[in-house]
Amino acid sequence: MRYPKLRELKEAIKAIIKGPYTNRFPYQKHTPYLRFRGRSEFHKDDCVGCGACFQVCPAKAIEMQDKESKRKFTVHWDLCIFCGQCQASCITGKGIMLSNDFDLATTEKRQDLKQEIEKELVLCECCGEIIAPYDQILWVAKRLGPLCFSNASLMLFYLQNLSLVTKEEAPVDKKQEFTRADRLKVLCPHCRREAVYKS
Ligand code: SF4
């Protein structure tokens, strides 16, 4: 019983000399500790648009919408529970990260507490179906290195990106018969099968 009392006395004297342990937030800025889990933020240059974060978010705070040739991500901070699953599952490790920012108090609508980013999608050159985001395919091709030449679509996409091959702009009519030339296009898995099988 003696030691704890002495210890508490020591702490009390320390607090009198040093001042309170708490700070005067919101009048004084508070800097959280390292690895603090604040609101999650997309980093557009490091995000490749794969959608893994959208799939694992337990609170459904991340929204993903594909429209025409764009994929839009929205993270709703009013729904986020700061669990960190999105950051842990991000395939690049840096596309979405939890920040130090914890102060979400607002006098505006809580629905406005969000961040949006857009990613360009690659469409099948035969049927116009979505294949994947541009950045994701490029990320895969770069990781594979020379192995990407074993996949026709991946190889063509990579060469198009280097401006070594020209890109077909208008999607071809779905009913059109596949020809041998269609094999040399960036195709969705379905059209790739049809092109190889029927041409
Ligand atoms: S921290 Fe958790 S709840 Fe918040 S966006 Fe990421 S996965 Fe969703």
Ligand code: SF4
């Ligand atoms: S790269 Fe990361 S942040 Fe971007 S969509 Fe995929 S998992 Fe989410």
